[in-house]
Amino acid sequence: MIRVGIINVTGYAGAELARLLYLHPEAKVTSVSGRSAAGKPLAEVFPHLWPLDLRVSDELDDVDFAFSALPHTASAEAVAPLVRQGLPVVDISADFRLRDAAEYQRWYGVAHAAPELLAEAVYGLTELHRPAVREARLVANPGCYAVGALLALAPAVKGGIIEPDIVIDGKSGISGAGRTLGLTYHYPEANESVSAYALEGHRHLPEMVQELARLGQKSESSARVTFVPHLIPMTRGILTTCYAPLVDGGAGGQAKVRGIYEDFYRDEPFVRVVAEPPQTKHTWGNNLCLVYPTVDARAGRLVVVSCIDNLVKGAAGQAIQNMNVMLGFPEATGLDQPAVYP
Numbered sequence: 001m002i003r004v005g006i007i008n009v010t011g012y013a014g015a016e017l018a019r020l021l022y023l024h025p026e027a028k029v030t031s032v033s034g035r036s037a038a039g040k041p042l043a044e045v046f047p048h049l050w051p052l053d054l055r056v057s058d059e060l061d062d063v064d065f066a067f068s069a070l071p072h073t074a075s076a077e078a079v080a081p082l083v084r085q086g087l088p089v090v091d092i093s094a095d096f097r098l099r100d101a102a103e104y105q106r107w108y109g110v111a112h113a114a115p116e117l118l119a120e121a122v123y124g125l126t127e128l129h130r131p132a133v134r135e136a137r138l139v140a141n142p143g144c145y146a147v148g149a150l151l152a153l154a155p156a157v158k159g160g161i162i163e164p165d166i167v168i169d170g171k172s173g174i175s176g177a178g179r180t181l182g183l184t185y186h187y188p189e190a191n192e193s194v195s196a197y198a199l200e201g202h203r204h205l206p207e208m209v210q211e212l213a214r215l216g217q218k219s220e221s222s223a224r225v226t227f228v229p230h231l232i233p234m235t236r237g238i239l240t241t242c243y244a245p246l247v248d249g250g251a252g253g254q255a256k257v258r259g260i261y262e263d264f265y266r267d268e269p270f271v272r273v274v275a276e277p278p279q280t281k282h283t284w285g286n287n288l289c290l291v292y293p294t295v296d297a298r299a300g301r302l303v304v305v306s307c308i309d310n311l312v313k314g315a316a317g318q319a320i321q322n323m324n325v326m327l328g329f330p331e332a333t334g335l336d337q338p339a340v341y342p
């Protein structure tokens with residue numbers, strides 16, 4: 001049994017890691033840390049985690065594998081010494097996603113705390129980087145919006161069937177913003193209201209551009225990507241709709257596009273190309289990404305809808321999928337479960 005530690009179990013992503021890992025047959029959470037709850041039993045802080053007989057501490061005890069669910073900057077500071085000691089780590093924060101330290105500083109407003117580790121960190125969207133994840137000791141879990149967008153677009157970009165002129169519309173439940181309190185997320189403000197935000201540039205945009213450029217073997221500067229995130233009054237889930245002009249003007253029709261998507265994801269345990277546009281309820285609480293590609297024949301445009309649970313495929317489930325690959329377990333170990341319905 002692998003002994004696993006969770007740094008910052010007190011956030012939504014950390015608590016979701018603890019919940020999902022409880023079902024993992026090869027890994028056992030033996031140590032959890034969290035500033036505000038240090039010294040308390042985990043089940044007192046989170047009653048839904050009652051079967052986990054653990055006390056929250058200031059720092060992790062000796063473990064074989066660690067996840068960090070800290071906010072960016074604090075995460076790099078906590079993770080870097082562990083990686084240098086040789087501990088395999090999946091970092092759920094944004095700290096190791098961008099290859100370029102200057103780009104990180106531009107988007108996150110601070111100098112990177114461990115720039116020397118950026119070259120070896122692997123971008124942990126398993127479906128795109130499985131061989132590198134297998135060899136990695138530091139995996140940067142992707143941003144939740146980036147998971148939905150990249151899985152929706154990867155077959156089209158890799159297959160060269162769209163022009164590099166992409167619009168990504170993302171709609172997220174409010175847990176995407178974490179547990180930290182803020183007026184925008186206050187019930188009377190958010191309930192029965194939908195809003196667009198970060199129109200001038202959301203922090204998940206540079207990682208989307210980085211990965212789309214890699215997939216299309218193009219420079220990042222040649223990619224034209226507009227990403228507009230929206231906040232939706234629901235707890236979990238991200239629905240992403242992506243649009244791009246088709247190189248053939250749509251002449252191949254939906255069957256050609258579906259064929260490309262089905263081939264691309266044929267052996268993937270967590271991506272399904274579905275027959276009807278998916279809804280966030282279809283992935284509530286599980287690690288699936290559902291993808292529905294179609295063609296707007298009048299406009300000659302590809303339209304792809306994807307949905308995920310932001311806390312599972314967008315965070316904790318994706319992180320466990322990466323751990324499974326890093327440690328040589330079957331990729332779906334502990335993650336193979338249907339969604340919660342209704």
Ligand SMILES: NC(=O)c1ccc[n+]([C@@H]2O[C@H](COP(=O)([O-])OP(=O)(O)OC[C@H]3O[C@@H](n4cnc5c(N)ncnc54)[C@H](OP(=O)(O)O)[C@@H]3O)[C@@H](O)[C@H]2O)c1
Pocket residue numbers: 008010011012013014034035036037069070071072074075092093094142143144175176177178179180310311314315
């Ligand atoms: N929510 C999502 O859907 C999602 C998806 C993908 C990735 N992520 C990433 O996962 C990480 C955690 O996100 P989350 O949504 O779980 O956040 P969260 O629920 O807001 O948790 C953040 C917690 O981190 C602790 N914290 C804040 N600043 C800290 C610092 N400087 N040092 C130590 N602890 C600090 C606080 O816990 P205490 O009260 O205990 O101090 C705070 O409650 C972030 O990097 C986020 O970008 C989140």
